[in-house]
Amino acid sequence: MRKVQFFFPLVVSILALISCNLSDFQMNKLATPTGLSPFIYRPILTASYAVKNYAVVKELGNTLFKEDSLSFSLIPAYPLDGLALNTTGNDSVTVIIKTLNESPMKYRYTLSISGTVLNSSNKQKYLSAATINTQGDVIENSKDSLEYHLSATDIVNLGQANQFNLSITLYQPDKGPVLANVLKDSSLSFLIGMRARINLFKIRG
Amino acid sequence: MRKFYLLLLFACLLLPGAGKLLAQPMTLYFLKGIPQTQDLNPARPGLEKGFYFSLPLLSKLDFSMNTNNWSYNDLIHKGTGVTADSLVWDFKKYLSALDKNNFVMEAAALTLMEFGWKKKSTYFGFSWSEREFAEPFFTKSLANIVYYGNVPYLGSTYQSGYFGIGAQHYREFAFTYSRDLDARLSFGVTGKLLFGMGTVTTSGMNVVAGMPIDGNQINLGATGKAYVSAPINLHVNNINGIHFLSQSYFDANSYFSNFGNPGFSADLGFTNKINKRLTLSVSLIDLGFIRWKTDLSAYTENGHFVYRGINLNSVPKTNVHDLLTALKDSLTAAFLPDSTASSFTTMLPVKLYAAIEYKIGDDFSLGGVGRIRMYNNLLHVALTASANARLSDAISLSASYSMVESTYDNLGLAASVRFGNVQFYAVTDNIVSFFQPSTARNMNLRIGFNLFFPQEGQPKGVYNGKETRSHHRHSH
Numbered sequence: 092m093r094k095v096q097f098f099f100p101l102v103v104s105i106l107a108l109i110s111c112n113l114s115d116f117q118m119n120k121l122a123t124p125t126g127l128s129p130f131i132y133r134p135i136l137t138a139s140y141a142v143k144n145y146a147v148v149k150e151l152g153n154t155l156f157k158e159d160s161l162s163f164s165l166i167p168a169y170p171l172d173g174l175a176l177n178t179t180g181n182d183s184v185t186v187i188i189k190t191l192n193e194s195p196m197k198y199r200y201t202l203s204i205s206g207t208v209l210n211s212s213n214k215q216k217y218l219s220a221a222t223i224n225t226q227g228d229v230i231e232n233s234k235d236s237l238e239y240h241l242s243a244t245d246i247v248n249l250g251q252a253n254q255f256n257l258s259i260t261l262y263q264p265d266k267g268p269v270l271a272n273v274l275k276d277s278s279l280s281f282l283i284g285m286r287a288r289i290n291l292f293k294i295r296g
Numbered sequence: 297m298r299k300f301y302l303l304l305l306f307a308c309l310l311l312p313g314a315g316k317l318l319a320q321p322m323t324l325y326f327l328k329g330i331p332q333t334q335d336l337n338p339a340r341p342g343l344e345k346g347f348y349f350s351l352p353l354l355s356k357l358d359f360s361m362n363t364n365n366w367s368y369n370d371l372i373h374k375g376t377g378v379t380a381d382s383l384v385w386d387f388k389k390y391l392s393a394l395d396k397n398n399f400v401m402e403a404a405a406l407t408l409m410e411f412g413w414k415k416k417s418t419y420f421g422f423s424w425s426e427r428e429f430a431e432p433f434f435t436k437s438l439a440n441i442v443y444y445g446n447v448p449y450l451g452s453t454y455q456s457g458y459f460g461i462g463a464q465h466y467r468e469f470a471f472t473y474s475r476d477l478d479a480r481l482s483f484g485v486t487g488k489l490l491f492g493m494g495t496v497t498t499s500g501m502n503v504v505a506g507m508p509i510d511g512n513q514i515n516l517g518a519t520g521k522a523y524v525s526a527p528i529n530l531h532v533n534n535i536n537g538i539h540f541l542s543q544s545y546f547d548a549n550s551y552f553s554n555f556g557n558p559g560f561s562a563d564l565g566f567t568n569k570i571n572k573r574l575t576l577s578v579s580l581i582d583l584g585f586i587r588w589k590t591d592l593s594a595y596t597e598n599g600h601f602v603y604r605g606i607n608l609n610s611v612p613k614t615n616v617h618d619l620l621t622a623l624k625d626s627l628t629a630a631f632l633p634d635s636t637a638s639s640f641t642t643m644l645p646v647k648l649y650a651a652i653e654y655k656i657g658d659d660f661s662l663g664g665v666g667r668i669r670m671y672n673n674l675l676h677v678a679l680t681a682s683a684n685a686r687l688s689d690a691i692s693l694s695a696s697y698s699m700v701e702s703t704y705d706n707l708g709l710a711a712s713v714r715f716g717n718v719q720f721y722a723v724t725d726n727i728v729s730f731f732q733p734s735t736a737r738n739m740n741l742r743i744g745f746n747l748f749f750p751q752e753g754q755p756k757g758v759y760n761g762k763e764t765r766s767h768h769r770h771s772h
Contacts, residue, residue, distance in 0.1 A: 115369065115734035117383065122375065124385040129445030132511055138608035169608065189510065283605070284511045286447060 128288040135186075135285050140166060140259065141278040142194060150271035157268045161196065163259040163279075170254045171204075184241045184287040192233045194277035195223045195269040196261035202283075205252030209239045220264040221277070227270040229277060257281075321360070321723040321742045322680040323696040323708035325651055326663035329686060330712050330721050331412055332356060332744060334421060336649055337579035338472050338484030339565035341412060341419040347749045349411035355423070356744030358405040362737060365702040366393035369734040391443050394436045395702070397457070397674060403429035407744070412472065419484070421472035429645065430463035433674070438503075451509030460498030460520065464642060466559065466586055467491040480569040485562065492557030492586040494526035497642050501597070514603040522595045523640045525588035527551050550591075559586030561644050575653045582644040592637040601626065646670055659686040663694075676701060680708070680725070690714040698725055700738050719746040 114120075142148065145165040150156050186209060192198055197217035202209040211218055219233040241249070259279060263269070325336050333342040350356060370393040375384040405427040412421030435457030446454065467490065474484030501520030507513075527550040561584020567577040651665040661684045669676040682696035696708035707728055712721035722743045729736035 115372070115374065115383070120381065121372065121383045122379060122385065126385065127387050127443065129441065129443060130447040131445045132447045132450060132507075134511060134513060134603065134605035136605045136608055137512070187511065189512075282510070282512050289445070291442075 124292050127292065128290045130286065131289050132284060132286045135283045137280070137282050138257075139278055139280040141276075142261075143275045145259075146261075148271055148275050152272055154271050155268040156271045156274050159263055161261040161274075163261075166257050166259065168254045168256050171252050182243055182288065182290065184246055184285055186239045186241060187236060187284045187286060188239070189234070189236045189282040189284070190218065191280040191282075192218065192221055192235070193229060194221060194261060194279060195227070195229055195264060195273055196220050197264055198259060198261045198279060200257065200259045200281075202255065202257050204255040205248045207241065207245045207248050207252075209237075211235075211237055217262055223264075223266070223269070223273070227273055229273060321358075321708075321710070321725055321740050322665050322667060322678060322698060323682055323694050323710040323725050324723045324742060325649070325665045325680070326653055326661060326682050326684040327694045327710040327712060327721070327723065328659070328661075328684055328692040329714075330692070330719065331421070331746060332721070332742075334412075334419075334472055334474070334484065334486070334565075336581065337565035337567070337577055337651070338486045338563045339474050339482045339567045339579065340577060341414060341421065341472070341474050341484065343412060343414045343419065345414055347411070347413040348746050350407065350409070350423075351745035351747070353408050354745065355407035355410040356405075356742060357407075358403070358740075358742045360404075360738075360740035361400070361402045362700070362739065363400045364395050364398050365737055366390065366398070367735045367737045373734070387443055391436070391439055394439055396436055397433065398436065398439075399431055399433040399674070401429065401431045403427070417476035419472070419474045421470075421486075423468075423470045423472075425468045425470070426465070427468055428463075428465040430461065431645075432461045434459040446505065446507060446514070449505070450507050450511060452507065454503075454505040454507065456503040458500065458502050460501045460522075462497045462642070464495045464497070464586065464644075465493040466557075467493060467555075468561075470563075472563075474565070482567045484565040488561045488563070488582075488584065490559035490561060490584065490586050491555045492525060492559060492588055492642075493551060493554060495586070495588055495642055496522070496524050496526075497640075498522045512604060515600075516603060517600045518597050519599075520597045522597075523588070523642075524593040525557060525591055525640075527554070527591045554590060556590035557586055557588045560584050573655045575655075577649075577651045577653070579649045581647040581649065583646050584644050585641050586644070587639060587641050589639045592639065594637055594640065653684075660684070682708070694723075696725065700725075703737055706738065714748075717748045719748060720744075721746070 140163055142161070142163075145163040146161050147164065148156060148161065188200075188202070188209065188211075190198075190200070190211075197220045199210075199212045199217060201211070218235045221229045221233050222231040224230050261274075261279075322336075324330075324333060325340075327333060327342075329342065331341055331343045331348055333340045370386070371390040372383050372385060373389075374380065375382045405425050407423055407425040410421070410423035412419060414420075437454075438456045438459050441449070441454060441456070469489040470486050471488075472484060472486040474482060476482045499521040501522070502518070504517040506515035527547045561582050563579065563581045564583070565577065565579035567575055569575045646669070648668045648670075649665060651663060653661050653663040655661045663680075663682045663684055665680045665682070667678045667680075669678075678698060678700040680696050680698040682694050684692075684694040686692045690713060692710075692712045694708075694710040696706075696710075698706040698708060700706060705728075706726040708723075708725035709727040710721070710723040712719055714720075720743070722741070724730070724739075724741045726736070726738060726740075729739050733739070
């Protein structure tokens, strides 16, 4: 009986030690963590450009604006100091540019940042004009959304940028010339956002 | 007898998948012949007559850890293919193992001194223990946004649900009194003087983020409170609008000699012998609180911010970096916790036990125990069925099966072995987890040493007020 009293706990202890898979806890064999890269979206900037403030329209009142195009020549260059985008932990980034066009003209834009060019005309088409009624007034704005994939190299360029430039050009719609006063009172708005997988293990406080 | 040992061993080894242990050693409840059954019900001191004390400084040691239904192996496991010889992180598997509400409960206790004596129908006991527990809790929603990010929530409102932690270390001086009112009814009460050593506890922490489908803004809100009592200097570090607590020093002497955070708790227990074979019992354990008064820190977060990025029109021809700095400053100001320092109260995790025991013979019984534990507004339910035997003057065994949370494969074992006046006991609610700790969702272990001093005239090995079989044999 006494032998059994010692035998039982001894056997259980030995079996536990042998078979408890302690190798599952060998932290020196633990691989670098991967696979924790949440998909993060955040708005980066908004901007709105009224035609009367950023472009030169000479026509007055109810006269027709007959030029083929109109450039937003008064948009300034925006100075950066290389810290505009915190892209730590990003291997690639998708920049989403959403536009709201309240003008009766079609448009194109180009956003260039230190050699990285986001150009709406890449698709060889104009972005839509707002819908106008028979009197030439805008009755429905047009919305558009374009996505640009930035590579790791592009991200490095962004980090080195010292300014970015936005150029916008309006073009006559297919229906023909628009009213100057409607054009002057309209504007074009931008919402730029960023969607990227963030490698949480690359982020350092 | 040998067959019984082999049967237990066989049962344990045949279930290699049952690697999940219970949070608390419920198998202890009906283990025969040890005084520590009073820890689960003060009306059941487990001592028929005489005096005992436990080994000073190492009277008993408790350790338990359990999750709601996930294990270490869900997060870290051996790789396959080229990573076969490595341990790999598997966040996706971990996420799939989570429930809506999740926690990991860790508790440990070291009893430095314990003694008790029973004379006739009255029992007195005393113990001094150091106890600690920590229970971080979080929702699957919080884990989801860490894993998937906020993109899936565009066009909806994200709610993290409540998350936080409750952690306490306290010193406990327990005084137990129990009495057999008659042959059927017994009651017991344990009054516990508590002295808090340190705590971190949170309340109402959650994050809400509204994100319109067009992505033009993120409407952020964060609320919650955090209370700390410990002799450390805490700082709120602001990293890109996110706040982290760090501490700059820890004074061990001040920490362990602190008696400035008093508290009180009580255990209540009753037993009722329905008939010669059937006994019902019920107990309420750790009903109490600690009032924290020293070395206080408290932080209240109640921030709201609409994040739209920078507005290029807001200041013409400015440097974009200046706009970003202004944005970050606004974000920081919105979520800067208010720091206050006033005393606060924490509750202990209260447990309710209800049990039934059916005696098959003087030395063998079947038992069932139900336990409800309440903490952080969550109820944790466990059920245990056990077979309990006193095999000889020296050995008692209990074997159990338990259902805890969502686990149904818990096989427990409790044993006490006595050499002369010295008794050693060990209890776990799932023996198999020692074979596969990496897949254990519930673990616990209690070990301890007792020294018995029978009353004069009491034959050694008296059990249940009767002479034991061995004594009976010798007397013949």
